[in-house]
Amino acid sequence: MSKKRLFAIIVLSATFAATGARADVTHSPLDAANRGVAAQGDADEATIRRLLAQFRTIKIPLSQAVAIAEHLHDGSRTADVSFEISGPAIYRVRTVGNERLWENVIDANTGSVTEKALSSSLRDLDREDLGNIVALKSVEQELSDAVRIAEKAAAGSALAGGLMKQDGKLNFVVVIASGDRLEEVTLEPPRVGKQGSN
Structure with missing residues (x-):
């Protein structure tokens, strides 16, 4: 999932401790992709406010939606997940395993597959x-580990995340609802077979 796609899904759809993973929190509203146009920025801000208002009312955290989706497909790992409000609040979770990719929609209030x-x-x-x-396949950690760390680093709750390449590096990027804004947390996971430092 590209960074632009991760942000578009959110905006438009209205322990690592011993492994050496690093977290980088970007403290800025998520409308950075559209800074040049004031009207668009205002619309994005309104969408983000609406998204955050609905996100605060849901009962199922992102980590639970990930666990539900992974349980549906034995041995699968989550590739990416996003919170969406284009209708009832849902999580869209993509898991991978056995040379297949599954996309499941999980109700953000009941945890049921919709x-x-x-x-x-x-x-x-x-x-x-x-x-x-x-x-x-080349990273040891799971997205759920990255979500836990990102939530702690940004003092908020995750509403999207995935593994992506940025500047030639693999990173988990997690979007966190923190107060009245969205923050991006980037974590560089250690690769399989490589030991990180504390």
């Missing part, structure tokens, strides 16, 4: 998504 899972072969993915899925 739609039939979409399933596809990894061979059917576009180049960027396939690259991120292959990269997931």
Whole structure:
């Protein structure tokens, strides 16, 4: 999932301790992609306020939605997850395992699966998504670990996250609702077979 796509899903749809992972918190509203146009910025701010207002009312945290989706497909790992408010509040969770990618929709208030899972072969993915899925195999940590650390680092609750390449590096990027704004937390996970420092 690209950073732009991660932000678009959120805005438009209205322990690492011993491994050496690093967290970088960016303290800025999520409308940074559209700074040049004031009217667009105002619309984005209104969308973010609406998103945060609805997010504060849900009962299921993102980490629980991830666990639900992974339980649906034995041995799967979460590739990315996003909170959406285009209708009833949901989490869209993409998990991968056994050369398949599943997309499940989890109700953010009940934890129930609201739609039939979409399933596809990894061979059917576009180049960027396939690259991120292959990269997931090279990291030791799970997205759920990154979410836990990001929530602590930004003192908030996660509403989206995924593994992506940034400047040639693999990072977990987690979007956190903190107070009245969205913050991005970037974590560089250690790679399989490499020891990090504390």
